[in-house]
Amino acid sequence: MFFLKKNKEILRAFVNDGLIETFYLKNLPSEKLSAVKIRNHSAVFKLIDSSGLEYEYDFSDSVTDSRYVHFSIRIQDNFAVQADCLISTTSHAGDSAKLYREHKISGIRFQPFFLPEGKVKPEEFIGKGLFERGFHFPGRVTPGNVSCICICDYCRKSFHLQSFHAGFSDVQYFYCSDYPHTLVVSSYIKDVPAQLSETDPDGLNRLESKLPRCSICNGTFHYLNSFLCPLCKKPYIDFRKYPRNRKNEYYGNHIFGEKIQRWDEKPS
Numbered sequence: 001m002f003f004l005k006k007n008k009e010i011l012r013a014f015v016n017d018g019l020i021e022t023f024y025l026k027n028l029p030s031e032k033l034s035a036v037k038i039r040n041h042s043a044v045f046k047l048i049d050s051s052g053l054e055y056e057y058d059f060s061d062s063v064t065d066s067r068y069v070h071f072s073i074r075i076q077d078n079f080a081v082q083a084d085c086l087i088s089t090t091s092h093a094g095d096s097a098k099l100y101r102e103h104k105i106s107g108i109r110f111q112p113f114f115l116p117e118g119k120v121k122p123e124e125f126i127g128k129g130l131f132e133r134g135f136h137f138p139g140r141v142t143p144g145n146v147s148c149i150c151i152c153d154y155c156r157k158s159f160h161l162q163s164f165h166a167g168f169s170d171v172q173y174f175y176c177s178d179y180p181h182t183l184v185v186s187s188y189i190k191d192v193p194a195q196l197s198e199t200d201p202d203g204l205n206r207l208e209s210k211l212p213r214c215s216i217c218n219g220t221f222h223y224l225n226s227f228l229c230p231l232c233k234k235p236y237i238d239f240r241k242y243p244r245n246r247k248n249e250y251y252g253n254h255i256f257g258e259k260i261q262r263w264d265e266k267p268s
């Protein structure tokens with residue numbers, strides 16, 4: 001490692017192919033703030049590491065022309081890259097932060113990753129949940145006006161997720177077998193697994209046998225179904241591979257802008 005040149009460029013950030021920031025090895029940890037005015041309804045944020053690997057996050061669905069996007073891009077000492085933004089009506093960063101705290105504008109978290117200079121292999125995150133991927137933090141509630149831009153582990157395309165705190169909403173969520181469709185069920189219904197608790201397999205079987213088919217694609221809902229990439233349908237949060245992660249993953253997710261399905265047990 002001591003061969004590394006201290007002024008080495010380790011990350012470049014672009015918006016709609018225009019360079020906005022460059023990071024150098026000598027300045028870590030580092031945070032850079034940038035404001036970009038959106039034109040042509042296009043918002044593609046791209047990070048390129050020193051190996052040339054690209055992380056492209058398309059959030060065009062969240063902007064209209066003349067919006068200002070306030071980016072914060074951070075590289076930690078351990079070479080973790082974290083970036084997020086506020087989508088604002090004003091170019092003023094302080095006013096935008098205030099509007100965000102008042103829930104009048106929204107924020108986006110871009111999927112964090114490690115630079116190749118770090119010691120963390122990207123394969124370690126394949127199929128992991130949103131806590132391990134660094135979107136949510138145990139003990140800290142993610143505000144409801146924050147959404148996530150994820151990058152699929154397989155097709156490497158980005159997609160837009162909205163998380164909801166299932167515990168605070170008194171629901172349990174179930175993902176569809178075929179597409180990233182989400183069903184929620186009140187946690188007061190019998191046999192619904194509680195968050196952060198071991199499940200009772202018999203109770204879960206009884207409940208799952210009663211759940212409706214997906215109203216969009218006719219798939220089936222199961223507690224251990226994975227959340228799928230909407231583009232290639234490969235698992236993104238892979239509960240089949242990591243079933244032990246399921247009970248701790250108390251944020252449910254749905255594709256941004258899409259409706260959640262709900263089910264209530266009919267009184268017998």
Ligand SMILES: [Zn+2]
Nearest residue numbers: 176181214217
């Ligand atoms: Zn479905």
Ligand SMILES: [Zn+2]
Nearest residue numbers: 152155229232
């Ligand atoms: Zn994919």
